[in-house]
């Protein structure tokens with residue numbers, strides 16, 4: 001496993017210092033995490049990056065690729081209504097093929113599970129990440145901001161049929177699906193004329209239980225049985241979904257153009273927000289609200305000392321972690337490039353509920369990678 005280059009103790013102390021003022025409790029989290037859960041919550045895109053560990057007979061595990069899910073689990077187990085946690089420890093990710101990235105690396109971070117003004121907390125957390133990253137001495141940093149929710153709010157302005165809007169929103173975090181939607185091609189929604197499309201359309205008219213029974217009957221009539229594959233109920237469910245997607249239709253050429261224009265927005269935040277507002281369709285209410293939130297968030301960031309000329313808002317910005325559901329960001333160094341963020345974070349309000357939390361608060365956090373922040377280092 002490739003290690004990071006070490007950094008001078010005083011630099012590490014300087015990078016750590018901003019976290020000391022965050023009012024968080026120092027917490028430890030298990031290095032081993034349940035593999036299935038991590039894939040569910042961190043996203044399939046993480047699979048290739050996980051070190052999988054198998055013990056004797058036990059549940060399959062992986063080395064923590066980051067701390068967010070691990071700390072959220074600790075928070076839930078503590079049964080506290082709210083909490084703010086500080087962590088410092090190693091995380092582990094398989095380096096992409098051909099890259100010389102460290103696979104075992106230090107992260108310092110904070111995760112906050114708190115009610116209260118989310119926009120203010122967003123600004124506080126991103127400013128914290130910025131301060132820690134900048135303490136490493138690099139003069140070439142930018143704070144790239146994005147928002148998983150902004151795309152959804154934008155799609156809602158377009159007045160699309162509900163199933164099409166839902167499909168498009170889901171595609172935001174799935175680049176291949178999004179490409180299909182924006183090519184307007186046959187593959188975006190399955191066509192109704194191929195064989196699968198016909199069966200799907202027929203089954204979609206039935207309750208799912210009955211649709212599954214029909215499939216079973218078809219198989220026994222034909223004297224076949226699918227081997228080792230999915231159960232009839234699951235197949236029926238998928239076919240019904242396909243039929244619904246097909247009925248939802250596709251984006252028109254004009255709509256494709258507007259969505260493309262939205263996704264191409266990447267600029268100084270005030271300019272980006274203007275551009276997005278100008279692209280909005282007739283139902284702009286929800287988007288206006290989101291844009292107002294962004295103005296407040298940006299004002300908060302600047303008030304907390306992040307230089308305005310280092311901010312970029314990128315509408316299409318996403319991260320490989322699947323748990324984000326609001327604003328998210330990376331602090332990047334021009335010397336290290338886009339693939340090696342120095343710090344990162346964002347909001348993931350939905351994660352605690354997905355972990356089984358009965359009561360939930362907001363959830364937001366960030367981490368810094370000291371070895372990358374260190375101006376004299378190379379990782």
Ligand SMILES: N[C@@H](Cc1c[nH]c[nH+]1)C(=O)O
Nearest residue numbers: 066068344345346365366
């Ligand atoms: N865990 C994320 C950063 C983060 C912390 N909290 C939310 N996001 C990472 O390693 O990139």
